[in-house]
Amino acid sequence: MTGSAMPALVGGIDAGTLREGKERTLHIGGISHRRVRRGWPGQARP
Amino acid sequence: MALSATLTDQVEAMGLGEPVAFAAFLGGSAVFALADGTLQFGDGVEGRRIPVHADAAILVAARDGDRLVTGGDDGRVVATDANGGVEVIVEEKGKWIDALAAHGGAVAWTAGKTARARSAKGEVKSLDLPSSSRGLAFFPKGYRLAIAHYGGATLWFPNAGNPETLAWAGSHLDVTISPDGRFLVTSMQENALHGWRVADGKHMRMAGYPGKTRSFSWSHDGKWLATSGADACIVWPFSGKEGPMGQAPRECGVHSAVVTRVAFHPAALVVAMGYDDGLIMLTRLTDGSEILVRHPAQDRDSVRISALAWDAKGARLAFGAENGNAGVLTLPKG
Numbered sequence: 001m002t003g004s005a006m007p008a009l010v011g012g013i014d015a016g017t018l019r020e021g022k023e024r025t026l027h028i029g030g031i032s033h034r035r036v037r038r039g040w041p042g043q044a045r046p
Numbered sequence: 047m048a049l050s051a052t053l054t055d056q057v058e059a060m061g062l063g064e065p066v067a068f069a070a071f072l073g074g075s076a077v078f079a080l081a082d083g084t085l086q087f088g089d090g091v092e093g094r095r096i097p098v099h100a101d102a103a104i105l106v107a108a109r110d111g112d113r114l115v116t117g118g119d120d121g122r123v124v125a126t127d128a129n130g131g132v133e134v135i136v137e138e139k140g141k142w143i144d145a146l147a148a149h150g151g152a153v154a155w156t157a158g159k160t161a162r163a164r165s166a167k168g169e170v171k172s173l174d175l176p177s178s179s180r181g182l183a184f185f186p187k188g189y190r191l192a193i194a195h196y197g198g199a200t201l202w203f204p205n206a207g208n209p210e211t212l213a214w215a216g217s218h219l220d221v222t223i224s225p226d227g228r229f230l231v232t233s234m235q236e237n238a239l240h241g242w243r244v245a246d247g248k249h250m251r252m253a254g255y256p257g258k259t260r261s262f263s264w265s266h267d268g269k270w271l272a273t274s275g276a277d278a279c280i281v282w283p284f285s286g287k288e289g290p291m292g293q294a295p296r297e298c299g300v301h302s303a304v305v306t307r308v309a310f311h312p313a314a315l316v317v318a319m320g321y322d323d324g325l326i327m328l329t330r331l332t333d334g335s336e337i338l339v340r341h342p343a344q345d346r347d348s349v350r351i352s353a354l355a356w357d358a359k360g361a362r363l364a365f366g367a368e369n370g371n372a373g374v375l376t377l378p379k380g
Contacts, residue, residue: 012216029266041254043239044282 053328059373062086064224066349066366069108069353070114073128076364076374078353079107079116085126086372089321108356109147110205117143123155129210134234135164147191148182154191154204156182160192162206164347181221181232185300193230194218199242214249220260221272229289233259239273239282241289251280256304261354263310263317270331272298272308272317279305279319281331298312298329299336309363318363320351324374326365339363340374 065081083099098104102120109115112128121138123146141157148154150164156179162168173193176248181194183215193200196217202209217235224231225242231241231252239252239259242334269285278297280289298304303323310317315331324343329336340350351364 040280040294041054042252043292043294044250044252046249046291 049309053375053377054340055337057368057373058338058379059371062366062370062372064370065348065368066353066372067104067372068114069355069363069364069366069372070107070109070118070127071355071357071364072083072109072112072114072126072339074357075128076355076357076362077114077126078364078366078372079104079114080318080370083118085114085116085130087130089372094130096126096130096132098126101346102128102209105143106146108146108148110151111114112151113148114152115146115148117146117155119143121157123153123252131218132191136162136202144178145161145180145182145193147182147184148187148221152189154184156180156193160201161191161200163191163202165187165189165204172380173204173209175200177217183223185223185227186225187227192223193231194223196220198232199232201244204274214238214240214242219258220225221264222262222271224271224284225264228287231262231271233273237275241283243289250289250302250305252290252295255280261307263308264314265310265315265317265331267315270296270310270315272310274305274308277301279308279317279329282318296331298334299327299329301325303328303342306350307352307354309356312356312358312360318354318356318365320354320365320367322350324351324367325369326351326354340373343369343371344368345369 066078068079075088081103083102085096087093093199099118102118102180104116106117113125115125119142121141123135124325125133138157145156152188152236154163159175161173175195177196179195183192192201198213200209218232220233237255241250242258255275257275259273264271271282273280306322307320320326326340327336348369350368355364361373363375
């Protein structure tokens with residue numbers, strides 16, 4: 001499969017990106033997992 | 047083509063019986079480096095198993111074209127080709143091979159506080175290190191190495207004079223170089239990444255990991271670095287001249303287990319992620335969408351994914367776990 005075909009395939013489970021503080025439901029293998037994400041704790045710093 | 051809910055039915059599973067240390071594709075076939083010192087070519091029925099480190103364990107491995115180079119606790123560095131031909135590169139008597147890198151016919155390894163590099167012509171050079179090292183990487187261009195160790199990293203031209211040291215306090219584990227050669231990134235014992243801009247040594251710290259990062263993968267365009275060590279694949283942006291400075295990473299594939307291996311697709315912004323509960327997913331970086339490759343294991347004993355590798359075209363993904371389970375995903379033709 002080439003890169004052009006990949007975007008059509010990937011996306012079968014969940015199409016949402018988990019944003020900070022928001023809840024979503026992951027459907028992995030038929031099992032739902034409700035998750036709340038706090039967000040990554042930091043940026044790259046000097 | 048219809049969208050598929052999962053890719054689990056596209057996986058050919060196999061039980062290899064030994065922990066999988068590394069996976070790669072050689073000559074179109076999946077090859078698995080196993081902890082009992084053998085290489086498994088292909089699947090269990092059609093495949094064959096070649097002993098390359100007799101009565102020893104494979105600790106580290108690296109692919110270079112159609113050769114797989116392995117290092118073991120027998121002190122040997124061995125290169126195996128796609129036909130199963132074996133060449134012993136070196137035997138470090140009484141030592142373990144701690145790190146290994148291979149590029150363009152050249153091979154480098156560390157054993158104790160010594161790094162050695164063998165050029166494609168067979169000339170071996172040695173370098174004393176301030177500590178033992180578990181991280182070694184060739185630059186994409188030129189015969190140059192980066193070596194992680196306690197207190198920073200060393201840049202070394204084996205054919206030139208004095209090495210250059212990039213200092214940062216702490217214990218540095220693995221090392222990777224961006225495909226354009228501009229950035230060097232190490233993982234640290236302190237659950238963080240440390241980066242340097244190679245041109246001027248400018249520092250960049252990337253923290254927030256709950257665990258150690260032991261797997262890196264650069265995107266095919268060199269603009270993203272995927273990393274393990276959290277309950278998601280953490281992907282740092284490296285497209286600008288400042289690298290990820292002042293930016294937060296993307297988090298892909300959030301799950302209730304720790305990501306142990308990551309592997310970017312060779313032609314698309316899609317990353318494969320393996321977890322310590324045996325789950326494998328693909329995620330598309332552009333929108334975070336995900337697709338299942340392998341369910342989490344029912345048994346939680348040594349099921350962590352320890353190896354992931356795409357073939358050159360990105361049509362197949364080989365994986366292996368610490369409990370000896372392995373498999374090959376073949377993507378449906380699009």
